[in-house]
Amino acid sequence: MQRLATDPTQGTKPTRSAGFVPTVGRFLAIAIVAVLGPAAADPGEPAAVNVLGSADFKPSLDRPVGWRGDWTGRFPGATPPMTWSRRVHGITTALRYQAAKPAGDPTKDSKPLEYFSIKDWLVSGPVSVSDPVKDIDQDHLNGEPGVQPAEAGKNAAGWKFLRADVDTQSRHDHNEGTCGQSYVDFVYAFGKFTADGPNPKIEGDFTNKAAYAHTYIHSPAEVKVQLQMPFDGAAGKFWLNGKPTALDPKNRGKVFDITLAAGWNRLLVKIAVANGLGKHYSGRWLSAWMVAAYLTPVGPVSYETRNVTWMTKVTGRSMSQPIVVGDRIFLGANISDLMCLSKADGRVLWLRTTTPFDSLPAVEKNSPAIKEKVEPLVAQLLKLNEEAVAAINAAVSPTGLPSDQAAALDKKLKEKTEVERKVHKAFEDLDRKKYPPYFGNEVSSSNGTPSSDGVRVYWTCGGGIKGPGAYGIQCFDLDGKRVWTNHEVFGSEEHGNHQSTLLVDGKLIFGACNTMVAMEPKTGAVLWKNAKMESLGSGTSPIAARIGGAGVIITLKKILRASDGVEICASNLNIWGDPTPVVDNDVVYNTSRFRGWDDLTSMCAIKLPSGTGEKGSVKPVWDPPGKDLATPARGTNYTIASPLLLDGILYGVDMTGGITAVDVQGQKGLYRRWLDGYNRYNRYLYGVAASPTLAGKHIYVVDDAGYTHLIQPGPQFKEVGRNVIENIFFSSISNNPCRQEAFYTAPYFEGKAMFLRGEEYLYRIEERTASKG
């Protein structure tokens, strides 16, 4: 894999200070001091047994759990497995591919399909054409059907190796960029870069050109599979074992049913372009000369798993992270479902769907309009919820449902969702300004992570269609009894709202758009509201810190007193994207510091004010330019994942899977590079959105394709494991090219178990024997 030329990994050791104690001591300090926790614990309190991540950790009002565990992403007490998998049972798991001309059977250099992608190619070109469409049938290889290329061999075409990965994409812009797939990017292959960063320069002739890519695929038997070759260009054509097929420029995601022969197969593809450089309106160039390849199984699909104890179908797509409280797991799903699962066996213990009906006082519930228009639908929804729980529980297993059986469960959940939408529409018909529907939020309306004080669980859902934005803020006891529900209309940001609740100083905090509210956890009574937040952003959740013993709330743009919600000062974090900062020893860290479109997104740290008076100010601790610290990018990168601060090193991951480690005391970049992942970096898939998370001794980074990279903490990059969950589901709305389940959420860890949430399932992962299904 090609590394960044600017990778500064030179073995620099992080500098420690009083604020950064040795690892074990630091974990104890986290447990005791609970910097992010709502109240400063007594430093003399024995704490070793109550380390987050340990099996005996017990949340309390003083040490609640919620977003990223305790809002840090650190589970030092956990001992999760380092290997697990869920793979398609069948041919795609047995296929191998390689760029080099094979000399016999597959070798260790032959790659298995990961995420169904072919990533190793030989490329040849460019060749000039008069008309890229008409000339697609011109043979530039003196025998296209029979070509069997070897790298830099005797073939005049001059084949060269290319691994299609994030670091071989010429642009990384997340909206209209060219990093949406593991493309063979011919602009990268044949162009000359003079700089990385937001505006890399490119030299080369990309007008009226054609180029080839070739790979060898080994199949143990003659089999039918499906081939997808999404491409950008004027025309395309592929040859499988010499047989030509035209690619369809009107249907670039077309699925081709193909038959692979037993043994080695040859896949050649040619893409012709009129102009290989597209142009962004900002003036930036983009590659418009690319092709990717995926081989997926013909359904129905079954799976085999390793170290998956159980997997439980969730009721719908969401970014909500699971939390563990005692023997139960809580997570949001679908529009407004809070699910409670048994930690031991994955069965759904209860499912609660929140609509405005749940916030109505009794007198309003008895009004004729509600009785007539809403109550029957709510009753229907409750019944369907019961049926959904029964259907989900019947399907809990270590391997999950085969694809054909999954469709029946999807249908049941869809039926439930449709009734839920009807409830919202009924409320909207009654008063559309007071009750804008909860559904319609980007990704889902259940993206918030629940929080708990060990006695109750708190959660918000809603957001709805951008603009109006209503929310259900709710509290349940651990057995599912609804304690209270508040309905608030705070509005919704352009990309929806994904923030989680926060517990601080005995108050429950939530906010969206311009408004932040503090509630009494037991009753939901509003303690204060601040309606001058300017913007709380889409994804940046509030976090807590302490100043002189008093709780404060750090938000996207402002810092408030927890006691009364009064603004202390601006936070001046300049957060770009959706990360939630982390705080340690009065210093707040942001790994996505916006510096303008022409500069690299960097990092920064600010020191909290010394007091909680209204005219405080933060002080920049460090705010270096991006040239040393920036996450790698060719284009405007974007960050959703939140930072991880560990032993004086700040780790950040952006949507491309660009990982950066910085010595926070020395203000020095330790390394920056891309993960060798499979994330799809586009506006519908979010690339790497899950935050890097410490569990035991390793950092877990999950990408949207279901790959989890295990990184060894320290000043040098070291990947010590990589694991995959494959799950093709045919009702996918994720826009993954192979209908692979998407993963947006960091895992939660407890004891030996890891709880990983995808769009479709919650997986309990721990050491066990293999299963087939």
Next chain:
Amino acid sequence: MSRLAPLLAALLLTPLAAEEAPPAGRLGSAEFRPSPERPFGWRGDGSGRYLGATPVTEWSPTKNIRWTAVVGKSYSSPVVTDKLVLALSEPDLLICLDRADGKEKWRMKVTSADLQDAAEKETADQYLAKDTGHTAATPVTDGATVYAAFANGIVRAATLEGKTKWTAFVEARQNTAYGRSSSPILVAGKLILHMTNLYAFDPATGKRLWVNEEAKCQYGTPACLRQGKVDLIVTCAGDVIRCDDGKKVNDQIGNTSNSSPVAMDGLIYFGEKDVRAIKLGAEFKDESVWNGEIMGDVFGSPLLHGGLLYTVSGKGDLIAFDAGKKGATEPVIDMRPLFGDDVGAQPILYSSVTLAGKYLFVSSNLGDIVVLEATKEAKVVAKNRIKDGSGASPVFSGRDLFLRDGDRLLCIGN
């Protein structure tokens, strides 16, 4: 819908987009001349209806292309007078073409050098366009002056002879993620611009008359209507603002983000996920007349014609609602793919469905243009292809169809 209904409604609620103009002055006719009372801007008069147009429905590189002019790229649509075509081009160009032959008559660069205030100049220079570029807002002309707003905050008024009349600046920080695209409109003697906040300028001098900071912009262009003697502006976020003093009289009457509301026949139509027809009553109180729902993203604005409200999704699916219904209603055309069933993950259509004569024109970003009958059946009449396409909406005048195609502007007609 009864033919009398709009006339009766017009007595109470008169949209400024005057539909009942004499045929010669009908929008879309070759003789139509913009005036302060009947300006030509975003979607012509905001409705997307060029009733007086008689365009061809089929063309090819060798058939019915009257002229081609290289003008550069932009998401904005051109605007036309009886003699001229005015178009913006990235990043800072205002270009005037002769409508007869496409020859360039003049062009002007609109840059921060024209700003007097150093702070304004610095702010404009620091603006870095994102996805929608600098020129996504369609200019507007009153027949003597053309007004153009650039995403960096610069507002330019120029005579149709190419002389600068004035230059103003909007310093507000961008509040939308992908750039700025809301077009300026001329309403009741004021130039209205929705750029973060809602601004009114004196068209003659460029003097700022008022600003409403409550009514935040999205991407759509405001609509205007007159209720009694009060001229109103309705934003895509559903704010209702009085034109004379900029005061808000209602809010949340509807909600769109990408698309623009349409005011016509006494109602205001919003056409994105929540499709809704709104009637304003006494003291501007809103009443929902009917509503529907569209699954999926919509970028283009709706079109009301023949009792149907049409729009097209970002994936190119045609949707139409019966505009004569009451309450919650289902579409009469429900997500009919115009460009194939599998168009990929990315949106393929940013433009708005447009009526020319008796046909609907729908143009994709990729250069495919579908022509349909403007009826409940929406039968496909023709499919055409241009080289590159664009996200801009088509514009019609007489027999001419003006269409952006990559960096070119095509005049299609016979």
